[in-house]
Amino acid sequence: MTNEKLIKLAASVVKSKKMGDNTSGDVGCALITEKGKTYTGVCIDTMSGMGFCAEHAAIAAMVTAREYKIKKIVAVWKDKKRKVHVLHPCGRCREFMRQINKQNMDAEIILGKDRTAKLKELLPYKDDYSQV
Ligand SMILES: [Zn+2]
Numbered sequence: 001m002t003n004e005k006l007i008k009l010a011a012s013v014v015k016s017k018k019m020g021d022n023t024s025g026d027v028g029c030a031l032i033t034e035k036g037k038t039y040t041g042v043c044i045d046t047m048s049g050m051g052f053c054a055e056h057a058a059i060a061a062m063v064t065a066r067e068y069k070i071k072k073i074v075a076v077w078k079d080k081k082r083k084v085h086v087l088h089p090c091g092r093c094r095e096f097m098r099q100i101n102k103q104n105m106d107a108e109i110i111l112g113k114d115r116t117a118k119l120k121e122l123l124p125y126k127d128d129y130s131q132v
Contacts, residue, residue: 071108
């Protein structure tokens with residue numbers, strides 16, 4: 001699957017919904033696994049940090065299907081003019097992907113229309129716990 005198609009798939013699940021004082025669904029994520037299956041998810045923003053990123057939802061769908069290895073992943077947000085913007089995964093999502101399966105360090109993270117990086121490039125100091 002091309003990066004453009006995965007970006008479009010992520011954008012297809014973005015449906016912003018006001019829930020009380022919070023907004024959910026304004027970021028969408030799509031990933032493809034080594035087996036070639038795709039999974040999507042949206043963010044849920046709640047107070048007190050109980051919400052989660054769209055990447056978490058897509059990864060939860062993947063794990064529900066008993067898959068653990070991400071080949072490629074992207075998260076997107078749409079502005080008021082419905083223009084799609086690719087978002088970089090936050091630090092928590094980067095570590096989450098690593099902890100789901102250490103082989104995900106080779107997952108390709110889509111950072112823009114023509115820009116990607118391996119997770120290991122975005123999380124370079126994994127397992128490098130030095131003693132003080
Ligand atoms: Zn995140």
